[in-house]
Amino acid sequence: MSIFILSGSHFFLDNPKTPVLCCLKLNHQNLRGHMYPRTNYEMTEEDLKEILDSSKPTPCMMIGSYTPATPQENANRAWQSLGKKMGFDHMTVRPIEGKGQRFFSAVPSETEEQKTHRLKQDAEVKRLSEISKLENEIVERQIKLNDLRKNNQPKI
Numbered sequence: 001m002s003i004f005i006l007s008g009s010h011f012f013l014d015n016p017k018t019p020v021l022c023c024l025k026l027n028h029q030n031l032r033g034h035m036y037p038r039t040n041y042e043m044t045e046e047d048l049k050e051i052l053d054s055s056k057p058t059p060c061m062m063i064g065s066y067t068p069a070t071p072q073e074n075a076n077r078a079w080q081s082l083g084k085k086m087g088f089d090h091m092t093v094r095p096i097e098g099k100g101q102r103f104f105s106a107v108p109s110e111t112e113e114q115k116t117h118r119l120k121q122d123a124e125v126k127r128l129s130e131i132s133k134l135e136n137e138i139v140e141r142q143i144k145l146n147d148l149r150k151n152n153q154p155k156i
Helices: 045-054 071-086 112-151
Strands: 002-007 010-013 020-025 039-042 103-106
Touching: 045 071
Parallel strands: 002 020
Antiparallel strands: 002 010, 039 103
């Protein structure tokens, strides 16, 4: 068993002829720049088997210019699928030393419900900000209009 670590665009593989367990590391921030705390996860034996099986090279016959998926691409898809199932960002997976292959840490991902709630909150904040901005403009223009009416001359 080898551990395949993706860091940015660099791949590290200790033995390319053995099955590969893929661990992906990139930034640990969500899109808004806030850092979520790392959470420890334990995958099931079935999930581990699926990841290990997806990492195995598969024999294929090259016909034309079609290129089959590499073991790395298959492993990445397996981690992405597991991340959706368990609720973590598959690009932040790190093994937990001393606990075995089924244990890892990752940054929790935003669920659809959380995303919907966040987008609604962001839209409401934007709406209230626009209201406040327009109210301030109205007040400024009313002051300017009152000054013009009083003085019959524009202020410079």
